[in-house]
Amino acid sequence: MSRSVVSEIRRNHIYELLRKGRRMDGREPLDLREISVETGVIDTAEGSARVRYGETEVIAGLKMAIGTPFPDTPNKGVLTTSMELIPMAHPDFESGPPGGDAIELARVVDRGIRESGMVDVEKLCITPGEEVWMCFIDIYSINYDGNLFDAAALAVVAALKSAIVPASNHDKGEDFPLPVTCVPITATMAKIENTLIVDPTFDEEMVSSARLTVTSDGNGDVRAMQKGKSGAFTVEEVNYIVDVAREKGDEIRKIIG
Amino acid sequence: MDSDIVMVDDKGKRLDGRTADELRPMKIEAGVLSNADGSAYLEIGKNKVLAAVYGPRECHPRHLQNPTRAIVQCKYNMQSYSVGDRKRPGPDRRSVEISKIISEALEAVIQVELFPRASIDVYIEILQANAGTRCAGLTAASVALADAGIPMRDLVPSVAVGKANGHLLLDLNKEEDNYGEADLPLAIVPKTNEVVLLQMDGHMTREEFGTAMEMGVKACHEIYEMQKDALRRRYSTEADEQEVEE
Structure with missing residues (x-):
């Protein structure tokens, strides 16, 4: 039964x-x-995490391989993030190549990780210009009840924090923990009429007019943002959301230590 | 073939300490996802599998509709991090074939004639793979179908029997599978012992094949008990349990 329409x-x-x-x-x-x-x-x-926000559930996994760096960053490892909204997770999700929603999700999560410099990619260089570690971060939605942005971002952060680089499998010396510099946390608020709420459920997302996703680091600095849906926020609302997201960031950071 | 690897030692024990006809430790939990109409989580050895059922619901694409009965559409998917070298996301030829034979095995037990034009969609996601995922997926899928309340003749337990270094071994793990000479995945309808899924590749003598089938069918009955137990745990009420104690 499709639940994409919320009754009056x-x-x-x-x-x-x-x-x-x-x-x-x-x-x-x-x-x-x-x-x-x-x-x-x-x-x-190499690293993985299962995160639940209420009934919303995602799994993120990191696989690593050796590859060639991009020509403009010869001494940096490579990060890629992708997200699959698999049909298991919701009656409206269909199989096939990622659509707009999945791509946006992956890119917003990727930006939080990348812009915060969470992974020290320079330490993932083996031979400059020739060999670097490639990090493939894959996120699968398992059950969708709203707020995939925050659940996916947290799953990726937890997976990266616990990851071990499989160097010995590739004759590159001993395994070592993935070099991580900080813990960026993502928090999303949705606007329903004139109220702003955190961590919206599916029904709340459906009736909301706009959302704002904010990634902040341990110093309370903002590292990435994304506004979504066709509604609008006032400047006061945006400032308020950033403050709430930083507070929620601290609250969630305690959970993953 | 490296014949120095001892698949079964002189005490009859395998690399992981099992006997030749012993299953890996198995755990089944029914009703694990809130959105799906039915679902199940299964672990066997190092395999981790989720199955979800949606339906009966309107059949998409429309041209697949059957005016006399429901169709069963299974999608088996290996997640990219489930194996040693990252698997490229999305369907490949192997997963398309596995999806097809699992759909057919399930159609054999589901009372599809009760739902003309509908589709019963079964999603199997392999979270972690360690040989035997198609069987694990099918075993989980039939529990998920029962959890969804879909009328069926029976559950469908499934297991593979393999041959490694000349020994017939039940439920090969990845290590053993690397030295496998033959693989025989099968699934049965326990009430009638009908076989609803059967594949085989490799090399077995006629006699070995007979023995392998027997081992497989026997193990399917063990798995069947675990499937029923998972459903009982999901649906028994406290009152039921008291009754059992009395």
Whole structure:
């Protein structure tokens, strides 16, 4: 049964509750759902994590191989991120090559990792201009109940933090932990009427007019942002969202240590 | 072939300590995904598999609709990090074939005539692979179908019997599979012992084939008990459990 249409009754219910500062699952606007993070869930991956935000569940895995660097960055390892919205995760997801949503998700997650310099790519150089480590980060949605951005980003961060570079398999010396410099955390807020909420569920996403995703690092600095959907935010709203995202970043950073 | 590798030692034990006709440790959990109509998570040895069922629902693409019965559309997918060297995402020839034979095995037990024009969609995702994923996927898929409440004649347990260094071994792991000389994946309908999936590649004598089939069928019945147990755990109420205790 397709659930991509939210009934008028449900939509109005969400609106009415939010006018009183409440949400369908009993949360307040700034409450996250229960978050769980398990790392090392896939033995065949160099690093992996399963993350749940309430009923939303994703798995991220890192595979590494040796390849040639890009000509303009001869002494840097290569990072690529892709996301699959597999049909298992939601009645509306279809198999086939990634569509716009999956590509946007992957690119927003990628930007958070890349722009924060989380992975020290210079330490992933083996021979400048010839051999570097390539990091393939793959994210699969397992169950979709809203806010894939934050769940996917957290899964990637947890997977990278726990990853081991398989150097001995490639005759490149001993295995070593993936060099990680910081822990960027992504938090998304959605706008419903004039209320801003964190960690939207599927129904909340469906009735929201806009969303803003903000990645911040451990110093509270903003490292990446992405606005989505056709609605608009005021400047005050944007500032407010950035502050909330930084606070939520600290809250979530404690979970993964 | 490296004949120095001892597949079965003089005590009858394999590389991982199992006997020739012993399954790897197995765990099945039904009803693990909230969006799917039915789902199951299965681990056997180092394999980790998720199965989800959506349907019966409207059949897409339309031209595949059958006016007299439902069709079963299975998609078997190996996730990119599930194997040693990263697998390129998306379907390849191997996964297309596996999807087809699993669909057919499931169609054999599902009462498809009850749902004209509908599609029953089964998604199998291999999270971690260590030989025997198609069988693990099918075993999980039939539990997911039962979890979805889809009328079926029986569950479909599945396992492979292999031959390595001259020994017939049940449920080869990856290490053993690397030295495999033959592979015989099969699935049965336990109530009737009908075979609904059967493949074989490699080299077995007629006698070995007979023995391998027997080993496989026997192991399928063991798996069947674990499938039923998973469904019981999912659906038993406290009252049921008290009744059992009494």
